[in-house]
Amino acid sequence: MIRLVRFGMQSIAGLLAISLASFSVITLMPADPVAIAIRVWSLPATDDTVAALRAEWGLDQPMLFRYLHWLADFLGGDWGRSFRTGEPVLAEFVERLPVSLSLGLAGLALAIALAIPLGFFSAAYPRGIVDRASRALSVFVQAVPAFWLGLVLLWVLGVQLRWVRPFANDWTAIVLPVLLIALHSVAVLSRVYRRDLKETSGQPHFRTALAKGLSERQALWRHGHRSALYALLSAIRSEAGWVIGSTATMEILFGLPGISQFLVQSIAARDQMVLQAYVMVVAVWMLVLNASANLAMRLLDPRLA
Incomplete structure (x- = not known):
């Protein structure tokens, strides 16, 4: 308390x-x-x-x-009125916030869901094809700007292959943006998860589990998953800031009516009420994710309670 x-x-x-x-x-x-x-x-x-x-x-x-x-x-x-549109800022944000939240939360959730199996198999089979692919993905997303990759995928998947409809007025419009938002985070989170699993494999209790007849994969999951998940939750707090930037990039690139696109339009007009509200919304976003991660970490490790 x-x-x-x-x-x-x-x-x-x-x-x-x-x-x-x-x-x-x-x-x-x-x-x-x-x-x-x-x-x-x-x-x-x-x-x-x-x-x-x-x-x-x-x-x-x-x-x-x-x-x-x-x-x-x-x-x-x-929250005041927008200098640019003359409309209440709160109403403008309420209208646009669901788009931004959907992109950010979906991208982060997808990254977490993919990072765990990717990191696990990378640790279970070091220098295997999954581990090499994970390492290559981590280097790739650090070297390639998200907006450039988005433009390339937009042209290939949307124009040439017609697999996605990026500017449609339905749920298919956010498929590619969510994948791009998740791409960077899954590369980072999977390497964090793998690193902690490999550290666990060098501990005495892990070798004891192997001596009792568990396979290496079974021992990694039973004795390493909990601590690796703890490290993963710590990394999520830092990734929350990156998700904000990625969401803003995707909204502008794909013309999605989120609060980041509204912010860009308001910057040129020095719309102070909008800028101030955006800062506070981002601060609350970081606070909520940080609190959620802390709560999950306390559940994993009762000693922190």
Whole structure:
């Protein structure tokens, strides 16, 4: 219980620090959102128009007062209005968030599901074809940009072979993006899982299990899977950040209406409310995945409870 309270307090303090830092950086950006809005909306650039917009958006207030006002509204469910579209930011995110979550969670789940058997057979048959393929995949995804590989697969699978319909308005549109998101993570996670299994195979209790008649594969699974899964969960926390970047790339590359695509459109307009909300959504995403991984690790190792 004490650990839970401590974790909650640390999470709240971390989110507050992130919100203040991001709000300060976004507010101090050189471009004036009022000037951009006047140009985009073709409004008359009069002093009255500028003053009215600045007053409506609270840009005429000191930064600390604006931050506290924004924080109170944000916690109350009012995320402000987009400078670019004029619509409530929360409504824009609610509309687009399912696409981004579907891509990110599906890609991460697929990576975990593939990493365990790939890492296991790589450890059970070192220098075998599976181990070599896993190593080659790990090097390949580190060397090749995700957007370039996406363009190539889009042309080969979508245009030449017509196996996928990347721009269709149904579930088939996300098949290729999910595979690309999972590709990097499965290469990293499988090598982490394999490494921990190989470390277990050098322990005395593993040799004892072999002496009792278990095959090497049986001994690896019974005595190495639990600790290897623990290491895998630790690696997932770092992969969560990569999944965010991969999801953003896939949304832009395949024209998917997620929050990352909306963010890119808002950056040029210096849409401060959208940028701030995106930072907080990403922070919460990382916090939730980190908390989920910690909970799973505690279940695997009760000594951490």
